[in-house]
Amino acid sequence: MMTQTLPYSLLEALVGDEEVGALFSNEVELSALLRVEAALAQAEARVGLISDEAASRIAEACGAFQVDWGALAAGLAQDGVIVPAFVRQLRTAVGDAHAKAVHLGATSQDIIDTALMLRLRSVVEIFEHRLDALLHAFRALKDRDGATPLMAHTRMQQALPFVAADKIDTWLQPLERHREALQTLVPGLLVVQLGGPIGTRAEWKGHGDAVAIAMAEILGLSSAPSWHSQRDRIGEFAAFLSLLSGTLGKIGQDVALMAQNEVAEVRLATGGGSSAMPHKSNPVPAEVLVTLARFNAGLLGTLHQSLVHENERSGAAWTLEWMVLPQMIVATAAGLRHVQALVGSMSFSASTGRN
Numbered sequence: 001m002m003t004q005t006l007p008y009s010l011l012e013a014l015v016g017d018e019e020v021g022a023l024f025s026n027e028v029e030l031s032a033l034l035r036v037e038a039a040l041a042q043a044e045a046r047v048g049l050i051s052d053e054a055a056s057r058i059a060e061a062c063g064a065f066q067v068d069w070g071a072l073a074a075g076l077a078q079d080g081v082i083v084p085a086f087v088r089q090l091r092t093a094v095g096d097a098h099a100k101a102v103h104l105g106a107t108s109q110d111i112i113d114t115a116l117m118l119r120l121r122s123v124v125e126i127f128e129h130r131l132d133a134l135l136h137a138f139r140a141l142k143d144r145d146g147a148t149p150l151m152a153h154t155r156m157q158q159a160l161p162f163v164a165a166d167k168i169d170t171w172l173q174p175l176e177r178h179r180e181a182l183q184t185l186v187p188g189l190l191v192v193q194l195g196g197p198i199g200t201r202a203e204w205k206g207h208g209d210a211v212a213i214a215m216a217e218i219l220g221l222s223s224a225p226s227w228h229s230q231r232d233r234i235g236e237f238a239a240f241l242s243l244l245s246g247t248l249g250k251i252g253q254d255v256a257l258m259a260q261n262e263v264a265e266v267r268l269a270t271g272g273g274s275s276a277m278p279h280k281s282n283p284v285p286a287e288v289l290v291t292l293a294r295f296n297a298g299l300l301g302t303l304h305q306s307l308v309h310e311n312e313r314s315g316a317a318w319t320l321e322w323m324v325l326p327q328m329i330v331a332t333a334a335g336l337r338h339v340q341a342l343v344g345s346m347s348f349s350a351s352t353g354r355n
Helices: 018-024 026-046 052-063 069-079 083-094 108-145 164-189 208-219 232-258 284-305 315-344
Strands: 149-154 157-163 266-268 346-348
Touching: 018 026, 018 108, 018 315, 026 052, 026 083, 026 108, 026 208, 052 083, 069 083, 083 108, 108 164, 108 208, 108 315, 108 346, 149 164, 157 164, 164 232, 232 266, 232 284, 232 315, 284 315, 315 346
Parallel strands: none
Antiparallel strands: 149 157, 266 346
C-alpha cells in the first residue's frame, strides 16, 4: 500500500497556515540570518570599519552557505541562542583572510531580532493582502444580502428586528479599524536591531548609528535606536494579533449561532460532516475562529510576560518570545484563511423569529 507523509502535523490542516508557517521554518530563518550578516558587513564597509573586499567575501559566503544543521542544534542547546554556532560556521565559510570581519561588533540579539523583522515584514504583507480581500468580501456580502430581515439578539434572547447589513457592520467595522491599525503599527515595528553586546553601539567606534542606518537601507527596514530589552514593539504587535483574532472569533461565534437549524438566519454552502449523524453540516470554520481567538487571547498574556527583561538582556524572556510569537502569528493567519472561506460560503435567510 502506498503512503504519503504530510510535511506538517495533521492538526495544522485545521488550525495552521502553510504560507505563514513557512516563514518560521528553519530554512527561512537561516536565510534571514544570512541576509542580516551580509547587510552588516556591507554597512560596515560603507563607513570604513571593514574592507570592501571583506564585505564582498562575506556576501559571497552567505549566498553559497552550506549549513550543518546538527552543529547549529547542538550550539543552540548549549548556548541558548543559535548565533554563536552559526557565526562559527560562517567564519569558516568566509575563510581565514576575512573571518574577523564577520559579525564585527554585533551580538546575537542584533542578528536574530533583525532577521525576525525581515520575516515579520513578509507576515505583514500577507496580513494586509488577506485583510483587504476580507473587507472586499464582507462589503460584497452586505451589498448582496444586506436588506435581509433578521432578529437582533441581546444576552442570547430575541431583541428587536434589524437587517443583515446591521449585523455585517458589527463584523466589518472592527476589521476596518484593524486594517488601519496595522498600517500605523508597521513603521515602529519593522526596524533594525543593532546595539552590540550591551546596546550602546560602542564597538563601532562612533559609527554605530551610521551602520544601523546603512543596514536599514540595505534590508528595507527602518532605523531605530538599540532596543535589546525594550520589547514593547513586539508586545504591541502581539496585542494586535490577539485583537484581530478576537474579532474573527466574534464573527465565528455569531455565524455558528445563526446557522443553528432552529435559527437558520445563515446558510453555509459547505459544512463539516459527522461520523455518526450523516444529516449534520457542522459550521467548522466558524468554530475554528472561536478556538483561535481564545488561543491567542491566552497566549497574549504569556507573550507579555516576555516584556520583563532583567537589565540589558534576558535569556529567559527572549526564549519565551521565540516560543509564543510564531504561534500567535500562525493562529492569526489561520483565522484569516478560515474567515475568508466562511464569508465565501455564507448567505443570509430571513429570520423566522418573533419579538
